[in-house]
Amino acid sequence: MVDVPAAGGLRVGARPSRAGLDRRVLLGAALLLVIGAVTLAPVLYVLIASFDVSSIGEPFKFGWKGWQDVFSSTRTLDAIGYSFLLSARVPIAVIVAFTIAWLLVRVEVPGRRFIELALWFGFFLPSVPMMMGWILLLDANYGLLNAAAMKLPFVTGPIFSIYSIPGIMWVHLSLTTIPVMVILLTPALRQLDAAYEEAADMSGAGTWMTLRRITVPLVAPAILTAFVASLIRSLETFEVEQILGTPAKIYVYATRIYDLINWEPPLFSQAMALSALFLAILFVLAFFYQRYLRRAGERPTVMGRDVKLRARPKTAWVYVISFVLIAYIAVSILLPLAVLIVGSFTKLFGFFFLEDAWTAGHWREVLTDDRFLRATLNSLALGLTVGCIGTLLFALVAWCLVRGKVWGGNVISILVWLPWAIPGLVLGVTLLSLLLNVPLISGLYGTIVPLIMALIIKELPIGVQLLRTSLSQISGQLEEAASMSGAGFAYIFRRVTLPLIAPMLVSVFLLVFAGTIRDISTIVLIATPGMRTLSLLMFDFAASGRFESAAVIGIIIAVISLAMTAFAFRMGERFGVKRK
Amino acid sequence: MLQVKDLCKTYLADGGKPVAAMQSVSFEVPRGKMFALLGPSGCGKTTTLRSIAGLETPDSGEILVEDSVVYSSGKRVHVASNKRGFGMVFQSYAIWPHMSVFDNAAFPLLVPNRKRKYSQAEIRDKVLRVLGVVALDGLEDRPATQLSGGQQQRLALARAIVTEPKLLLLDEPLSNLDAKLRERMRFELKRLQEELAITTVYVTHDQSEALALAHQIAVMNSGRIVQIGGPRDIYERPGDSFVAEFVGTTNFFSGEVLQANGRPNGYVVRTQLGNMEIDNCAPMSAGDKVVVSVRPEYVQVGNSAMAGPNSWEGTVDTQIFLGFCQDLELKLNGALVQARAHPSLHLQAGAKVYASIDPAGCAICR
Numbered sequence: 001m002v003d004v005p006a007a008g009g010l011r012v013g014a015r016p017s018r019a020g021l022d023r024r025v026l027l028g029a030a031l032l033l034v035i036g037a038v039t040l041a042p043v044l045y046v047l048i049a050s051f052d053v054s055s056i057g058e059p060f061k062f063g064w065k066g067w068q069d070v071f072s073s074t075r076t077l078d079a080i081g082y083s084f085l086l087s088a089r090v091p092i093a094v095i096v097a098f099t100i101a102w103l104l105v106r107v108e109v110p111g112r113r114f115i116e117l118a119l120w121f122g123f124f125l126p127s128v129p130m131m132m133g134w135i136l137l138l139d140a141n142y143g144l145l146n147a148a149a150m151k152l153p154f155v156t157g158p159i160f161s162i163y164s165i166p167g168i169m170w171v172h173l174s175l176t177t178i179p180v181m182v183i184l185l186t187p188a189l190r191q192l193d194a195a196y197e198e199a200a201d202m203s204g205a206g207t208w209m210t211l212r213r214i215t216v217p218l219v220a221p222a223i224l225t226a227f228v229a230s231l232i233r234s235l236e237t238f239e240v241e242q243i244l245g246t247p248a249k250i251y252v253y254a255t256r257i258y259d260l261i262n263w264e265p266p267l268f269s270q271a272m273a274l275s276a277l278f279l280a281i282l283f284v285l286a287f288f289y290q291r292y293l294r295r296a297g298e299r300p301t302v303m304g305r306d307v308k309l310r311a312r313p314k315t316a317w318v319y320v321i322s323f324v325l326i327a328y329i330a331v332s333i334l335l336p337l338a339v340l341i342v343g344s345f346t347k348l349f350g351f352f353f354l355e356d357a358w359t360a361g362h363w364r365e366v367l368t369d370d371r372f373l374r375a376t377l378n379s380l381a382l383g384l385t386v387g388c389i390g391t392l393l394f395a396l397v398a399w400c401l402v403r404g405k406v407w408g409g410n411v412i413s414i415l416v417w418l419p420w421a422i423p424g425l426v427l428g429v430t431l432l433s434l435l436l437n438v439p440l441i442s443g444l445y446g447t448i449v450p451l452i453m454a455l456i457i458k459e460l461p462i463g464v465q466l467l468r469t470s471l472s473q474i475s476g477q478l479e480e481a482a483s484m485s486g487a488g489f490a491y492i493f494r495r496v497t498l499p500l501i502a503p504m505l506v507s508v509f510l511l512v513f514a515g516t517i518r519d520i521s522t523i524v525l526i527a528t529p530g531m532r533t534l535s536l537l538m539f540d541f542a543a544s545g546r547f548e549s550a551a552v553i554g555i556i557i558a559v560i561s562l563a564m565t566a567f568a569f570r571m572g573e574r575f576g577v578k579r580k
Numbered sequence: 581m582l583q584v585k586d587l588c589k590t591y592l593a594d595g596g597k598p599v600a601a602m603q604s605v606s607f608e609v610p611r612g613k614m615f616a617l618l619g620p621s622g623c624g625k626t627t628t629l630r631s632i633a634g635l636e637t638p639d640s641g642e643i644l645v646e647d648s649v650v651y652s653s654g655k656r657v658h659v660a661s662n663k664r665g666f667g668m669v670f671q672s673y674a675i676w677p678h679m680s681v682f683d684n685a686a687f688p689l690l691v692p693n694r695k696r697k698y699s700q701a702e703i704r705d706k707v708l709r710v711l712g713v714v715a716l717d718g719l720e721d722r723p724a725t726q727l728s729g730g731q732q733q734r735l736a737l738a739r740a741i742v743t744e745p746k747l748l749l750l751d752e753p754l755s756n757l758d759a760k761l762r763e764r765m766r767f768e769l770k771r772l773q774e775e776l777a778i779t780t781v782y783v784t785h786d787q788s789e790a791l792a793l794a795h796q797i798a799v800m801n802s803g804r805i806v807q808i809g810g811p812r813d814i815y816e817r818p819g820d821s822f823v824a825e826f827v828g829t830t831n832f833f834s835g836e837v838l839q840a841n842g843r844p845n846g847y848v849v850r851t852q853l854g855n856m857e858i859d860n861c862a863p864m865s866a867g868d869k870v871v872v873s874v875r876p877e878y879v880q881v882g883n884s885a886m887a888g889p890n891s892w893e894g895t896v897d898t899q900i901f902l903g904f905c906q907d908l909e910l911k912l913n914g915a916l917v918q919a920r921a922h923p924s925l926h927l928q929a930g931a932k933v934y935a936s937i938d939p940a941g942c943a944i945c946r
Contacts, residue, residue, distance in 0.1 A: 195674035198635055201661045202668040202749075203688035203739065213687070217678045 028407030031400055032415075038457050039418040042430040043279060046422065050272035055265070066269025076256060076274065082165075083253040086241075087234045089169045089177055094227050096173075097181030100325065102211070104182070105189040106197075109322040115329060116186065117565060122333040123179035124514045124561030126535060128239050128542060129554025130175050133336030135244075136343055136350050138162040144339065144352075163248040171240055174332035176233070181226045183511070184466065187503040188222030189215075191473050221293055221472070225465050228289050232282060232420050238521065253278065257423060275426055282421035286414050337558070344551040362548040371537060372553075379517045379533040380560070382448065386455045387513040391505055393456065394463030399497065401464070402471040403479065420461045424521030427454060432525050446528045458522050459512045466511075470504035471497070506568050513564055517557060534560075581611040581779050582747060587631055587641035589624075601627040602638060603803040609796070612777040614770075616794035618784055620826065624803040625783045626751060632781060633668055633749050634661030645747060662691075667740030668749040671756070673732045675724045682707055682720035685738045710742045711735075713772065730761045737769075741776065748773075748780040754789060766792050787827045791815060799823045815875075821945045824873040831876065831917050832945075837868040846939065852915050857889040859939040871945045878941025879919035881908060881927070882934050891936040896927050910935055 053063030070076050100119075104112045137145045138160040146158040161167060196218060200210040216223070238254040245251060251259075253274065260271035343349055347359045366372055400406045401413055419427065431454050435445045444450050478500065482492040498505060520539050527536055538553040587605040590598045601624045609615040617625040630636040631651070632643055640653040650659040667688075676684055686707045689698050698706070711717050714734035719727070727735060733753060740748060753769070754762045770793055773780055784790050790797050791811040798808045799822075807819040818824035821832060835851035846859045849872055856872060864870065880886065885893070894912035901923065908919045908927065912935060919935060927933060 193672065193674070195670045195672050196676060198633075198661075199668070199670055199674035199676070199736075199739070200687065201635070202633060202666060204662050204665065204691040204693070204743070205687070206662055206691070209691060214676060218676070220678075 025407040027400060028409065028412075031397065031406060032408040032412055035397070035412055035415050035460075038453075039415045039460070041434070042422045042427050043418055045430045045433070046272050046275045046279065046426060050269055050276050052269055052272075063269075066267070067273040069267075070260070070270040070273045071277075075251060079251040079253050079256040080277075082245075082250055083235055085165060086168060086172075086252060087231055089173050090227060090230045090234055093173055093177040093181050093230060094223065097178050097226070098185055098216075098223065100178070101182050101185035101189055102215070103321055103325065105186060107318060107321065109318050109325065111322050111326055115325050116182075117569065118329045118333055119179040119182050120510060120565045121558070121562050122175060122329075123183060124510075124518070124565065125175065125333070125337065125558050126518050126538065126554050127171075127175055128243075128538065129340055129551050130336050131171050131240055131243065132349070132547060132551060132554075133338075133340035133343070134167075134171050135162055136339045137336060138167065142350065163244055165250065168240060168244050168250070171244065172234070172237065174336075176237075177230055178332075180233075180511075181230060183507055184226040184229070185219070185222060187507055188219045188469065188473075190503060191470065192218055222469050224289060224292060225469055228285055229420075229462055229465065232285065235278065235281070236420070236423055238423070254423060258425070261425065272426075275421075275423060278423075279418075279421045282417060283414075286417040290410070290413055340551055341555055344548055344555060346548065349547040349551065362552050366549050366552045366556075371532065374530070375532050375534045375537045376556075376560075378448070378531060379535070379557075382451055382455070382533060383513045383517045383564075385448075385452055386459070386516045387509045389452070390456045390459055390463060390512045391509045394460065394508060395467050395498065395501070395505065396493075397460075398464050398467035398471055399493070402468055403476060416464045417461050419457045424458065424519065425525070427458060428522050428525040435526065445526075446530070448531060450526050451523050451531060454522050454526060455512075455516050455519060458519070459515050462515075463508050463512060466504055466508050467501065470501045474500050506571065510565060510568050513568075514561060517560065581646060582609040582615075582632070582781065583642075583644040584608070584628070584632065585642040585644075587628060587638045587643070589627060589631070589636070589638045600624075600803040602631070602641075605641070605800075605803075605805055607796075607798050607805065607808055609779055609781060611779055613795040614773050614780040614782055614793055616782045616784060616790040616797045617800055618787060618790040618797050618827070619800035621785055622802075623800040625785075625800050628800070629749055629751055629781060629783045632747075633666060634659060634664050664747075665743070665745055666747045666749055667743065667745040669733075669736045669740050669751065669753045671752040673736040673756070675727070675732045675735055677723075677725045679724055680720065681711070681716060681722050681724055681727065681735055684724050684735055685711060685720075685742055688739060688743045706742060707738075710738045713741075714738045715768075730757055730765065733757060733765065734768075737772075741772075741778065744776075744778075746779065748778050750780060750782045752784055753782075755784070755786070762789075769793060791827070799826060801826075817943050818873060818945060821871055821873065824943065824945055829876055829918060831874045831879070833872045833874070833915070835870060835872060837864045837866050837870060839866050841939075853892065853913050853917070856937065856942065857939040858942040858944065861942075861944045864944070873943045873945050874917075874937055874941060876907065876918040876920040878938050879910075879917060880936050880938065881910070881919050881921040881925065883925070883927075884934060886934050886936040888936060889939055891934065893932070893934055896929050896931045896933050899927055899929055908933075
């Protein structure tokens with residue numbers, strides 16, 4: 001149905017024309033080939049390497065030893081246990097984030113634009129420096145909040161300890177899990193035709209019943225996407241667990257893999273065997289997710305006309321809610337950021353109360369560093385390229401899956417999840433060995449191209465999933481109408497499809513952009529010295545103990561992200577569907 | 581039963597320019613009657629309906645149902661829409677796609693209610709009965725997404741009336757149906773409304789729907805009610821040229837009153853057609869500038885000269901054969917006049933023709 005205008009209106013119930021069928025098979029096969037190649041290659045690499053028991057330099061030797069060793073170690077089992085314990089933050093985040101998203105969209109609390117922007121901003125903030133901010137606040141010995149709390153009566157010891165399970169969960173919840181879920185759920189709620197809720201309202205249902213029986217079931221696909229995505233990310237995250245977990249002897253799945261790779265000599269087969277377990281979990285999740293979506297039917301909930309929202313009448317409660325949300329933002333995002341900024345001006349990171357504690361030296365040092373300018377340009381170039389190309393590509397793939405009814409669509413839907421199953425480091429290793437060993441593409445090593453490819457692959461799952469849910473909520477008739485007006489596929493896609501999903505496109509672009517400029521693990525191995533990005537530079541500084549300089553770069557990344565968020569919001573408003 | 585008093589609402593349009601959606605809209609609907617709000621899109625009819633529903637808050641005014649206030653800007657009362665106990669059918673139907681037909685219709689009964697808690701058996705009984713009323717019996721276990729447009733419309737209606745509400749609000753309920761189905765549903769709705777004797781407010785832009793269904797019609801234009809009356813009043817005695825043109829087709833002749841013609845409330849008006857006799861209109865005096873509205877069906881057409889007042893000779897300009905009648909455009913004294921004639925009359929474009937206008941079929945618009 002790509003550009004066969006005559007058949008466009010007859011699709012429902014009619015047998016597809018011969019030409020349409022061929023086109024679908026061809027398109028499907030091409031898509032299957034490309035997506036299959038980029039997603040399956042790292043998976044195969046993981047599986048093969050997990051059975052490779054040779055030492056470094058030797059040819060491949062098959063054996064089960066890696067699997068046996070890794071799963072007989074109690075540390076591995078503990079790590080898996082801790083990983084699942086820590087992933088309990090995901091259901092908590094779903095409830096909190098849905099509440100916030102609903103308040104923002106349906107209740108229209110005052111200051112909602114600020115709150116939404118702040119959550120985006122919070123999500124953009126690089127996690128390592130923000131975590132350093134939290135350490136300054138919550139450390140059991142010198143944390144500012146603990147020190148303040150001890151001044152209260154009846155408090156004898158430190159209340160908070162960041163090096164603990166609740167500490168790790170809090171850092172994740174406040175910096176990533178809740179913001180990203182609000183970001184994912186807000187557009188879904190915004191696209192929901194308000195008449196569904198108004199009909200419940202007119203049936204006499206109260207807010208709670210409408211939420212429970214109408215709103216939540218209707219946005220369930222989006223909630224599930226957010227849930228599965230966050231669950232997988234929660235199993236994959238690494239830097240926070242490494243720094244906060246190690247002192248408390250909390251090891252998780254991802255830090256365990258890192259340990260195994262960093263072993264002397266590296267225990268690759270064990271690391272890969274553990275990665276394979278993760279792959280299996282992901283397969284199960286993706287399978288059930290897919291089955292659920294099929295059962296729920298990808299039913300359109302946007303009718304084309306009447307995409308209007310109704311604000312509830314403002315009452316005093318609205319201002320209370322607004323106050324609570326803004327207070328939450330202030331505590332969860334602004335406070336650690338403020339401490340971080342102050343920290344970047346200290347001579348010794350975190351020591352605020354020394355005599356003569358302050359200096360602007362770190363800022364001067366970073367800003368005059370040659371590497372800084374190059375890294376800034378690299379980050380921007382990479383973020384914009386990956387953001388634009390990626391978003392468009394993901395939209396095309398999502399369109400093929402939802403509307404194109406391409407051949408092999410089911411398989412492709414599962415395949416697009418795969419890049420998430422692979423820790424960034426492993427994806428990097430795979431690409432590196434491909435770059436060094438395959439003659440045709442080895443010329444690309446040292447350019448920006450492999451970085452772009454790696455990051456697009458990395459962001460493929462979230463991008464495609466989000467745009468899919470968004471597209472499936474839009475009635476196909478809107479595109480068919482354009483087709484009947486004589487428009488070709490490219491024109492329809494540009495003038496009808498993309499504007500209709502503009503809010504989600506903006507979200508995906510921002511997610512990809514943020515993911516790109518934050519990324520360390522995927523590109524750390526393939527970025528040659530000329531290709532260092534701001535995050536890598538920050539990582540280099542932190543690794544060599546220069547926390548103050550790392551904090552400076554973290555703040556600069558945050559500022560770039562803020563500017564990008566504001567800009568993208570503007571664009572989304574200009575090109576999206578106008579809402580009253 | 582329903583009293584709407586002086587509703588006003590102003591929106592800020594995209595450019596920040598204020599747009600008056602309602603300008604002191606007032607009307608009353610007696611118990612058991614159907615009242616239609618008729619007007620072009622953007623005239624404020626939907627805003628009025630949504631204000632009655634409580635889905636929108638007017639800037640000022642008052643809404644009373646059975647003498648109890650549901651909205652009043654003066655008394656600072658705004659009963660929430662879910663506490664008003666009205667039924668509503670939405671233009672898009674808003675049938676919940678994740679529920680079966682039964683669950684959609686049963687939803688209003690499942691709402692926790694202090695007055696009345698329904699048992700499972702009662703709910704089943706009520707839902708099956710209401711589905712029977714709208715002729716959806718036997719489909720209760722279907723997923724709602726598998727219903728056709730007409731079935732969805734009836735399900736939306738079933739959901740709206742299952743609690744036997746005091747007031748039923750219909751927002752363009754037939755506009756998404758095809759013509760045949762729309763005509764059938766028109767009869768169904770009328771029968772249902774009379775059977776249930778449920779007070780109904782009906783929003784539509786389709787004049788024939790309003791004429792067919794409503795006991796009273798309010799014609800709205802740019803936020804104001806321009807005329808309220810029974811279907812016959814509105815059609816035969818339109819208050820102004822907007823109403824005359826919006827409700828049906830009409831010919832306008834502007835002219836000047838010459839004198840009374842001797843019959844009670846009868847006048848002679850000079851128009852571009854010549855002097856016209858007009859009966860049964862409000863008192864006027866000589867020299868008044870007026871617009872005369874003549875419905876095409878009051879223009880009598882024939883092959884031979886006609887006696888009586890308002891008779892002219894002319895030619896057929898265009899002719900459209902519609903089966904049950906034919907629409908003609910005649911050239912009389914240089915003016916184009918639309919006429920509707922019996923299909924048995926054989927006329928060709930260009931043919932000579934005689935026409936006369938019944939003085940009682942003319943209405944004066946100002």
